[in-house]
Amino acid sequence: MSDVSTGAPPRRRFKVSRRMLPYVLSLPALLVCIGILIPFFTAVLYSLQRYRLSQPWARKFNWGENYLNFLSDSSFWNTLKVSLTYAFATVGIELLLGLGIALLLQKRSRFNNFVSIMLLMPLMTAPALAALMWKLMTNPGFGILSYFADLLGFTNFNWASDPQTAMLTVVIVDVWVYTPFIMILLLAGLRSLPQQPFEAAALDGVPRWFVFYRITLPMLTPFLLTAVLFRVIESIQQFDIIYAMTQGGPGDSLTVFQVEAYLNFFQSTNVGRSAALMMILWAITFFLSNIFIKNWLRLRERQRGEA
Amino acid sequence: MTLALENIVKAFKKDVVLDGVSLSVDSGETLVLFGPSGAGKTVLLRLIAGVIEPDEGTITIQGRDMDGVEPEDRGIGMAFQNFALFPHMDATQNIAAPLTARNMSKSAITETVNRIARMLKIEHVLHHKPKELSNGQKQRTALARALAGEPDILLLDDPLRNVDAKLRFEMRLELPRLLKDQNATVIYVTQDYKEAMALGDRIAVMNAHGIEQTGTPSEIYLAPANIEIARLFGDPVINLLDVIPEQTEGGMRITLSGVPVPIDGGYGEVAGRACIVGIRPEALRFVAEGTADAIPLTIETETPLNEKTVTLGLTKNGREIMVSRPAGTPGPAEGTGFIAIDATHVHLFDRATGNRIVPTERHTARSQGAA
Amino acid sequence: MNTTSPLERVLRGIAITLVILFFMFPIFWIVLMSFQTNATILQVPPSIFFEPTLQNYRGLITGQLVTDTSSLEIKFMGNLFNSLFLSTTSVAVGLVLGVPAAYAFARLKFRGSEDIAFTLLSFRFAPPLLVLLPLTIYFQQLGLANTYGGLIWVYQLIVLPLILWIVRGYFEDIPADIEYAYRIAGHRWWTTFRKIALPLAGPGIAAAALLAFIFAWNNFIFALVLASADKQPVTVGALAFITASGVQYGQIAAGIILSIAPTFALALYAQRYLVEGLSLGAVKG
Numbered sequence: 002m003s004d005v006s007t008g009a010p011p012r013r014r015f016k017v018s019r020r021m022l023p024y025v026l027s028l029p030a031l032l033v034c035i036g037i038l039i040p041f042f043t044a045v046l047y048s049l050q051r052y053r054l055s056q057p058w059a060r061k062f063n064w065g066e067n068y069l070n071f072l073s074d075s076s077f078w079n080t081l082k083v084s085l086t087y088a089f090a091t092v093g094i095e096l097l098l099g100l101g102i103a104l105l106l107q108k109r110s111r112f113n114n115f116v117s118i119m120l121l122m123p124l125m126t127a128p129a130l131a132a133l134m135w136k137l138m139t140n141p142g143f144g145i146l147s148y149f150a151d152l153l154g155f156t157n158f159n160w161a162s163d164p165q166t167a168m169l170t171v172v173i174v175d176v177w178v179y180t181p182f183i184m185i186l187l188l189a190g191l192r193s194l195p196q197q198p199f200e201a202a203a204l205d206g207v208p209r210w211f212v213f214y215r216i217t218l219p220m221l222t223p224f225l226l227t228a229v230l231f232r233v234i235e236s237i238q239q240f241d242i243i244y245a246m247t248q249g250g251p252g253d254s255l256t257v258f259q260v261e262a263y264l265n266f267f268q269s270t271n272v273g274r275s276a277a278l279m280m281i282l283w284a285i286t287f288f289l290s291n292i293f294i295k296n297w298l299r300l301r302e303r304q305r306g307e308a
Numbered sequence: 309m310t311l312a313l314e315n316i317v318k319a320f321k322k323d324v325v326l327d328g329v330s331l332s333v334d335s336g337e338t339l340v341l342f343g344p345s346g347a348g349k350t351v352l353l354r355l356i357a358g359v360i361e362p363d364e365g366t367i368t369i370q371g372r373d374m375d376g377v378e379p380e381d382r383g384i385g386m387a388f389q390n391f392a393l394f395p396h397m398d399a400t401q402n403i404a405a406p407l408t409a410r411n412m413s414k415s416a417i418t419e420t421v422n423r424i425a426r427m428l429k430i431e432h433v434l435h436h437k438p439k440e441l442s443n444g445q446k447q448r449t450a451l452a453r454a455l456a457g458e459p460d461i462l463l464l465d466d467p468l469r470n471v472d473a474k475l476r477f478e479m480r481l482e483l484p485r486l487l488k489d490q491n492a493t494v495i496y497v498t499q500d501y502k503e504a505m506a507l508g509d510r511i512a513v514m515n516a517h518g519i520e521q522t523g524t525p526s527e528i529y530l531a532p533a534n535i536e537i538a539r540l541f542g543d544p545v546i547n548l549l550d551v552i553p554e555q556t557e558g559g560m561r562i563t564l565s566g567v568p569v570p571i572d573g574g575y576g577e578v579a580g581r582a583c584i585v586g587i588r589p590e591a592l593r594f595v596a597e598g599t600a601d602a603i604p605l606t607i608e609t610e611t612p613l614n615e616k617t618v619t620l621g622l623t624k625n626g627r628e629i630m631v632s633r634p635a636g637t638p639g640p641a642e643g644t645g646f647i648a649i650d651a652t653h654v655h656l657f658d659r660a661t662g663n664r665i666v667p668t669e670r671h672t673a674r675s676q677g678a679a
Numbered sequence: 680m681n682t683t684s685p686l687e688r689v690l691r692g693i694a695i696t697l698v699i700l701f702f703m704f705p706i707f708w709i710v711l712m713s714f715q716t717n718a719t720i721l722q723v724p725p726s727i728f729f730e731p732t733l734q735n736y737r738g739l740i741t742g743q744l745v746t747d748t749s750s751l752e753i754k755f756m757g758n759l760f761n762s763l764f765l766s767t768t769s770v771a772v773g774l775v776l777g778v779p780a781a782y783a784f785a786r787l788k789f790r791g792s793e794d795i796a797f798t799l800l801s802f803r804f805a806p807p808l809l810v811l812l813p814l815t816i817y818f819q820q821l822g823l824a825n826t827y828g829g830l831i832w833v834y835q836l837i838v839l840p841l842i843l844w845i846v847r848g849y850f851e852d853i854p855a856d857i858e859y860a861y862r863i864a865g866h867r868w869w870t871t872f873r874k875i876a877l878p879l880a881g882p883g884i885a886a887a888a889l890l891a892f893i894f895a896w897n898n899f900i901f902a903l904v905l906a907s908a909d910k911q912p913v914t915v916g917a918l919a920f921i922t923a924s925g926v927q928y929g930q931i932a933a934g935i936i937l938s939i940a941p942t943f944a945l946a947l948y949a950q951r952y953l954v955e956g957l958s959l960g961a962v963k964g
Contacts, residue, residue, distance in 0.1 A: 019361075022868070023787035027795065030780035030843065033835050034798060041805075043813035102698055105691060116695065118950050120702050124957075125946040126939050127897035129914045133921060134709050134935055137928060143721045145708055177702065182957060189954045189962050227961065238806045241899040245918055259808050259900075266812050279809040290804035294797065301961040305848070359859040379862040386863045392856035396878050409865030457865060 047276035054270035067277035076253060076261075080278070084257040086168065088237040091175040096229055098176065099183030106184075107191045117188060124181040128174075132245035135174045136161070161247050164254040171255060174242050179235075183228045190224030191217070193304070223300045230293035234286050258282040310335040310493040311356065311461060316365035318351055325351050328365070329518045338487055338494040342504040342540070343514030349497040350389070352514075353463045356495065358382050369461065380409065385459035385492070389466040391450040393438040399425075399449045400434045406457025424452045427486070444475040455490060462492040468503065480506050501541045505529070513537050531655075535662045538586050538655060544618050544630045547587045550659065555579040565624040567603045569649050575656060575667050582659040589618065589632035591653035594640045602646035605629060610639060621645060706939075712932035720928050735933035755934050757909065758916030762938070765902075765912055766895040769831045770888050773838035778884060781843050782876060785850035786858075796843065803840040803959070810836070811904045818905060825907045833901050838891040845890070845960040849883030850876060886952030893942045913938035 051063040071077040102120070106113040123131065138146045139160035150158035161170040194217070202212045218225075240259040243249060249260040256264070258278055265275035312332040318325050325348040333339045341349045354360045356367060358379035367374040369382060385406065393402050400421055407417045425431040428448040433441055441449060447467060454462060468476045484507055487494050498504050504511050505525040512522045513533075521533035532538035538546045551562040553571065560578065561570045562585055571585075595602050605621035608628075612618075617639060619631045631647060633639065640646070656665045683691075712720055714731040739755045783789070784796045814833065815824070823829030853876060861871045877884070899914040906912075908919065917934050946953060954962055 020789075023783040023789040023792065026779040026783035026787070027792070029776045030799065030839060031795060033776060033832070033839060034795070034802075036832065037802060037810055037836060040810045040813035040817060043817070044809050047813060101694070105695055105698070116699065118947070119699070121946060121950070121953060122706060122943055123702050125893060125897075125942045126706075127899060127914045127942070129899035130897075130917060130935050130938055131705075133917055133931070134705050136921075137712065137932060137935075138705060138708060140928075143723070143725070143928065145725050148723070148725055177705065181702070185954055186958055186962060189958075193962075224962070227958065231958075234804050240808070241914075244903075245899070259806060262808050262812070263904075266808075272812070275812060276809075279806055279812065282806045283809050286804055286806060287801075290801060293804070294800065297959070297961050300958075301848075304961060304963055305851070354859070357859070357863050359862060378868075379859070380865045380867060382863075384863055386860065388856050388860060390854070390856060392854065392860040394857060394861065394875060405861060405864040405866070409870075453860070453864065 044276045044279060047272050048280045050273050052272040052276075054272060063273070067273045068281075070274075071277070071281075076256070077278075079253055080256050080258055080261045083168070083253075083255060084237055084282075087172065087175075087239060087243075087255075087257055088233055090168070090172045091179065091236045091239075092229060092232045094172070094176050095180045095183050095232060096225070098180045099228070100187055100225075102180070102184045103187035103191055106188055109192065117185065120181045120184060122181075123178050124185075126178060128178050128239075128241040129245040131178045132171075132174050132242045135170070135177070136246060139170065162251060164251050167247055167251060167254045171243050171246055174246065175236065175239065178242070179232060183232060186228040187221065187224055190221050194220050223296060223303065226296045227293070227300050230289060230296060234289050234293060237285060237289075238282065310337075310370060311495075312368045313352075313356070314366045314368075316352070316355060316367070317363045318348070318355060318360070319363055324517075326355075326362075327517045330365075331512060331519060331522070333493055333495060335493055336491060338484075338496060338507055338509045340504040340508030340511045341495060341497045341514055342501065342508075342511050343499070343520075344540075345499060347514040347516060348518075349514055350465055353386065353465050353495065353497060356382075356461070357384050357386050357463055383460045384463060385454035385457050385461070386463040387450045387454040387465060387467045389469050389497075391438070391446045391470070393441075393446060393449060393453075395438050398435050398437050399430065399441065399445075399452075402438070402449055403434075403452045403456050405453055406459070409457075420456060421452075424456055428452050443471050447471045447475070447479075455486075458490070459492060462487070462490065462494045464494065464496045466497045466499065469499070476503075483507060501543075505541070513540065531664065531666075532586075533664055535584060535586065535657045535664075538657070538664075542588060544589045544632055546655075547589060547592075547629050548657075549585050549587070549627055549629075551583050551585045552580060553578045553583055553656070564649075565603045567601050569601065569603075569654075570651055571654050571656065575665060578656060578665055583665070584657045584659050584662075586655035586657060587649060588653055589630040590616075591650045592629070592631045592647045593633065593650070594619075594631065594638075595646050595648045597646050599646060599648060602648055605631075605640070605645045605647055607640055607643060607645050619645070621647075709932045709935055712929060713936045715929050715932075717927065717929055732929075735927075735929040736937070738927075738930055739933055739937065753920065753930075754908070755913075755916060755920060755937075758911055758913045758920075759937060761906075761910055761916070762896055762912035762914070763941075765827065765830055765834065766892050768827070769834035769838050769895045770842075770891045772831055773835055773842045773891055774884065774888060776835070777839050777842035777887075778846055778877075778880075781846035782850050782872065784843070785847045786855065786876075796847070799840050799843055800959070802836050807836065807900050808904070811901065815904055824905065825910055827910060830902060830905055830910065833905060834895050834898065836901075837894045837898060841891045841894065841956065841959065842884075842887045845887040845956060846880060846883050848960040849880040853879045882952075886949060886956060889945050889949040890952065890956035893945055896942050 048067055049062055049064050050060060051066065052060045106117050126134070138144045141147050141159060141162070144160075147158065147160065159166065161167045198216050198220075199212065202216060237257075238259055239257060240263070243255050243257055243260050244263070247255055249256040249264055259282065262275045262278040262282075265271045265278065310333055314330050316326050316329045329348075329352065331339075341352065343349055351360070355362050358374060358377060374382060394405070397405075403421045403424060404417050407420055421434070422431060425434055428451060430445055430448045430452065433445050436445075438446060438449070447470070451464075451467060454464070468479055471479070480503055487507070496507055498507075508525055510522060510524055511528050513520045513528060515536060521528060521537055523531070528537065529541050532541065535548060539548070549564065551564070553560050553562050553575065556568075559570055560575050561568045562583075563569070604624060608620045608622060610617060610619050612635065614635065616632050616635050617637075619633075619639060621629050621631065623629055629647070657663065658665055711727060713735055714733070715729055716732055716734065719726075719729040739753065742753055742756055784792050811833070818824040818829050821829075823832070857879070858871055858875050861875045862868070866874070896912070897914065898912070902910070902912050902915045906915065908916075911919070913934070917931070917938060920934055921931055949956075
């Protein structure tokens with residue numbers, strides 16, 4: 002043991018500066034964190050209150066009532082149904098399409114690289130603006146797509162303004178924007194796969210479909226999982242495209258979670274219900290993002306290990 | 309005493325790397341830290357440099373407690389095993405790093421960099437970035453950077469590890485003079501015993517828990533503290549044979565292949581104890597058949613090296629023995645040879661502890677050494 | 680791979696053509712619209728042959744929407760400026776906050792560092808409205824409602840996790856010995872951070888900044904909830920514009936093109952880093 006009487010004072014000073022450094026460096030970011038956490042906890046409180054901006058005098062805690070009401074609230078079940086339909090439809094189509102395109106572009110060539118960069122353009126378009134673009138194209142008066150629909154015999158095909166086809170329309174816009182996301186991740190994944198198993202399979206004359214199911218897909222799984230989970234989390238929270246396209250309409254045909262909460266807050270001024278809706282959405286995404294982060298970390302470690 | 313470490317303890321998570329290490333280095337001395345990888349040599353250097361802190365213990369430099377002193381204030385130069393050159397700076401800027409930290413004029417910096425570059429023969433690559441340098445040039449640049457600040461203490465972390473054999477050979481010849489010119493206290497880490505013997509004024513042998521033995525190269529070679537150290541120093545490796553010494557009228561002796569071999573006096577109570585005898589290959593020599601007390605050996609292979617020839621043989625009991633003799637001297641006949649043992653160069657180790665049994669009186673003469 | 684049959688090659692060609700058509704056509708069509716007068720836009724059947732006009736862009740840039748019957752003032756340029764200002768400032772603030780924190784998380788592992796890093800990451804996945812709704816009420820009370828400062832703060836929700844996790848990876852890739860070497864050579868921590876860590880992580884910081892800019896630019900919901908007309912970026916402004924301008928479709932198209940052009944340009948410039956950024960640093964492109 003060292004001489005404590007002489008060793009202690011300088012050690013203290015040393016440790017403080019060195020120990021404090023990381024905190025000093027991350028403190029500003031932490032403060033922003035805390036600034037965000039406060040509204041989060043406020044939202045929890047709101048969700049447990051009867052709280053309408055139009056009736057501030059009637060504000061009081063009603064504990065689980067907002068949540069209990071959901072059970073018998075058909076519009077809540079509609080929100081859940083619409084949100085899940087949207088999420089599964091968009092991510093399902095984007096996965097198949099994205100995987101297909103990634104396979105088409107897998108080989109490194111000037112042309113394929115050019116195409117893959119071009120295809121990123123929709124992803125770089127703000128989703129709200131993408132919705133506006135499609136709105137212009139599906140305008141019943143002059144929209145090019147309405148014109149095509151007409152040519153194909155779908156007279157009076159009203160796209161987003163018809164409850165029957167509104168979902169289809171926003172799903173197409175979502176697919177247009179986000180398929181490139183899945184495509185580019187899977188393309189990076191495909192191109193990073195080791196070549197030996199494929200060469201060995203080719204030498205042995207293994208059929209291509211078999212190689213795809215038994216070698217390509219399993220090796221691609223971490224990329225697939227990361228891409229899909231990422232998309233599901235975003236898709237179930239989709240707001241921009243739907244709000245910019247129809248503001249949740251027509252009727253309640255597109256009132257997904259965030260749109261419903263937005264309308265509840267700003268139109269019906271029902272803060273309590275709005276917050277409770279957000280809490281449920283948060284619970285779903287929290288669950289999904291935990292699975293996602295695990296996968297994402299594993300993929301991150303693996304990719305870093307190879308680099 | 310320039311540098312002293314006292315009872316240093318360092319653990320990473322639960323893994324204790326250094327467990328109470330003490331060490332002192334005199335001014336101007338070159339101390340070699342020698343040991344296998346994982347022994348904590350690099351950790352020790354980093355503790356001295358101040359980039360990591362000890363859990364316990366004190367480090368003093370020039371009598372000053374280093375606790376609380378940042379690396380930049382310790383007056384240390386260090387060369388890293390992986391060179392750790394700054395990839396975005398050219399060789400000049402790399403070498404100038406210790407100089408730019410001070411209030412030095414541009415011309416003085418240039419002058420110093422050029423002088424050191426000339427000394428290390430890298431003046432023609434001064435404007436190259438590290439990735440344009442060969443491994444040897446990188447190593448010299450790293451060394452130049454460590455020397456440029458004329459530090460009181462120079463820490464060299466296995467600087468020859470990642471260079472090719474030819475350069476390693478050259479540098480091993482060049483370095484001692486270079487280090488002496490610097491007049492610095494040097495701590496040199498290596499896993500190569502020849503490097504340790506060639507460069508060290510003293511050698512500290514480390515293993516998984518700390519320093520096993522400290523001494524001059526010849527002390528380490530001639531009086532290794534334990535079997536492990538005896539094995540680490542010397543090429544070919546020391547011959548180690550299980551024996552049980554007996555006390556006879558003629559003194560203490562061991563029996564090899566039925567032939568009694570007297571061992572040096574002074575071994576007290578070793579009779580009947582399970583021991584291991586260590587015999588350096590160069591302490592054995594071939595003798596003519598019929599020489600008294602010669603041990604018969606079945607010759608397996610002969611390996612001529614540059615300056616010596618190594619013979620691998622089997623004793624009557626099937627134990628392997630290596631014999632080394634200067635190149636060009638006559639060897640044994642094919643098949644069988646006879647060896648005699650230079651009894652003064654025999655070490656006795658306790659089989660249970662592995663520690664060397666130190667004779668009370670020693671008659672060891674300076675042997676021809678290794679390498 | 681060389682054994683592809685002619686049939687397969689034809690099928691591949693068709694597939695790629697369809698893919699390009701689907702993803703590129705909307706952009707192509709809106710670009711065409713932006714150079715058309717309302718008269719040619721409303722023409723049936725639509726045609727890709729028309730006399731191009733710059734009047735839509737001119738109208739947007741001068742801020743005067745002149746129709747046959749009336750003249751309407753439009754603030755689209757103001758929206759464009761807001762987008763530029765909000766995105767640039769948010770990224771600048773995000774860098775100032777995020778880069779040192781990323782360094783702390785990468786290099787100086789400390790108690791709770793991983794928890795904090797993951798909390799920041801989880802912001803990326805939390806529903807924005809969850810935070811935004813209470814925040815509208817707080818912002819009213821704090822006087823931050825409809826201010827650039829308030830918006831820039833909220834934009835950190837998108838910018839900060841991105842910068843933190845991408846830059847952290849780059850810092851982790853710098854061997855610690857290189858920084859140690861500079862310290863031992865006699866330089867203070869702060870000098871070492873500036874002269875060694877920052878330049879070596881430079882490409883990562885640039886990539887993170889570009890991507891954060893794109894995401895901030897494309898954001899819609901924050902400004903929709905928290906900003907009124909004079910602070911709105913293009914994403915929200917364009918939506919308001921569509922209702923205000925009524926039937927000026929050519930101008931709407933031109934507005935959209937002006938709004939997406941900057942992100943396209945940046946994406947092209949930063950394409951090398953897009954994969955890495957989109958996966959928050961997990962996948963290297």
